[in-house]
Amino acid sequence: MAASDPDKLIAKADKLTKLSLTRWNADWRNATVLYEQAAVAFRLAKDNAKAKLAFEKASKGQEMLSSPWDAAKHMESAGAAAKELGSWIEVADFYRRASELYNECGRAQPASDALARGARALEDASPDEAIKFYTDSCAILEEDGKEQMAFDLYRAATNIYLKLERYTDAATFLLRWGLAADHCNAINSQCKAYLSAIIVYLYAHDLQQAEKCYNDCSQIDVFLNSDQNRCASKLLSAYAEGNVEEIKSVSQSSTISNLDHMIIKIARKLPTGDMSELKRATTEEEEALDENDLT
Numbered sequence: 001m002a003a004s005d006p007d008k009l010i011a012k013a014d015k016l017t018k019l020s021l022t023r024w025n026a027d028w029r030n031a032t033v034l035y036e037q038a039a040v041a042f043r044l045a046k047d048n049a050k051a052k053l054a055f056e057k058a059s060k061g062q063e064m065l066s067s068p069w070d071a072a073k074h075m076e077s078a079g080a081a082a083k084e085l086g087s088w089i090e091v092a093d094f095y096r097r098a099s100e101l102y103n104e105c106g107r108a109q110p111a112s113d114a115l116a117r118g119a120r121a122l123e124d125a126s127p128d129e130a131i132k133f134y135t136d137s138c139a140i141l142e143e144d145g146k147e148q149m150a151f152d153l154y155r156a157a158t159n160i161y162l163k164l165e166r167y168t169d170a171a172t173f174l175l176r177w178g179l180a181a182d183h184c185n186a187i188n189s190q191c192k193a194y195l196s197a198i199i200v201y202l203y204a205h206d207l208q209q210a211e212k213c214y215n216d217c218s219q220i221d222v223f224l225n226s227d228q229n230r231c232a233s234k235l236l237s238a239y240a241e242g243n244v245e246e247i248k249s250v251s252q253s254s255t256i257s258n259l260d261h262m263i264i265k266i267a268r269k270l271p272t273g274d275m276s277e278l279k280r281a282t283t284e285e286e287e288a289l290d291e292n293d294l295t
Contacts, residue, residue: 006041009034010054017061032061039077052081052090063101072101076114083121091121092129099140108144112137116153127160134160138180147180151189154180158196159262167204171197171213178217187222194220195228195255196263198235203266205273207239231255239271247271 013034016027039054059074079094095118102111119133134157141150154177161170178193194217201210214232217223231253238246250256251267259267 004037004041006038006045006050006054009038009041010050010057013038013057013061026064028061028064032058032065035061036074039074043077043081048081048084052078052085052087055081056094059097059101068101068104069107072098072105072110072114075101076117079118079121086125088122088125088129092118092126092133094118095121095133099136103140108140108146109149112140112150112153115140116156119153119156123156123160127164131157131160138176142180142183147184148186150180151177151186154193155260155262158260162200162262162266167200167206168209171200171204171209174200175213175217182220182222187226190220191223191226191228192259194223195232196259198232199256199259199263199267199270202235202239202270203272207236210239211236227255235270242275244271244275 013031016031016034019026035054035058039051039058042048042051042054055074055078059071059078062068062071062074075094075098079091079098082088082090082094095114099111099114099118102114115133115137119130119137122130122133134153138150138153138157141147141153154173158170158173158177161167161173174193174197178190178197181187181190181193194213198210198213198217201207201213214236217232218229223229231250234250235247238250247270251270256264256267
């Protein structure tokens with residue numbers, strides 16, 4: 001039927017939204033229905049370029065009808081079509097806008113979910129942008145007091161940082177995860193996040209930062225009295241002694257085996273770098289401290 005031709009549906013809908021001498025008001029209600037029908041038809045036909053445009057128009061229509069929820073849904077569909085086309089800037093724009101529209105509805109969880117879906121779509125093609133999306137997605141849930149719902153997002157962002165070999169960023173994000181876990185009394189997750197951050201610093205061959213991280217985290221009672229703290233202490237002691245076998249043994253422990261896979265993977269590769277150089281640097285630092293001792 002001619003009426004079901006999606007191109008004709010779009011043309012008819014466009015006509016309903018354009019003002020003329022005979023049309024003083026745009027008919028967004030009927031036009032939006034036509035845009036939605038066309039978008040579905042294009043998607044079924046796997047014509048992603050036209051589906052993307054149709055969903056954009058349908059989203060605008062729902063906005064004009066004061067229905068931000070439906071507008072957000074269509075914007076996400078446009079984002080999915082843009083992903084199929086490899087149009088990564090549009091992917092980011094559409095999912096970001098979808099999140100904003102969900103926020104207009106006062107719905108934090110869907111707003112966060114839209115950013116998370118956008119992040120997953122962007123991970124391979126634009127990892128930096130994906131990290132921004134994951135970070136903002138976490139922030140929405142944190143502001144809404146739903147930190148525990150963000151744990152998978154912290155994990156996903158950390159994983160990207162590790163893939164990019166941005167170890168300081170990965171450790172910082174793990175510490176943020178630990179803080180979020182503290183806010184929702186998820187003690188086990190909190191202690192795992194702190195141990196994971198220490199392991200990341202060790203993997204980056206930054207013993208000084210690993211020790212600082214350990215000392216800072218040990219100011220928190222729940223970590224101080226945890227298995228994760230004892231594991232971190234053993235690791236750092238083994239590093240201080242330059243005991244490669246002990247480092248490998250601790251890295252195989254059940255405490256580390258219960259961490260996330262991305263952390264287990266790097267822990268199993270410890271120690272990294274030149275241990276003799278590390279030990280020499282540690283010795284020199286200790287000697288320098290002794291020289292400055294005025295007691």
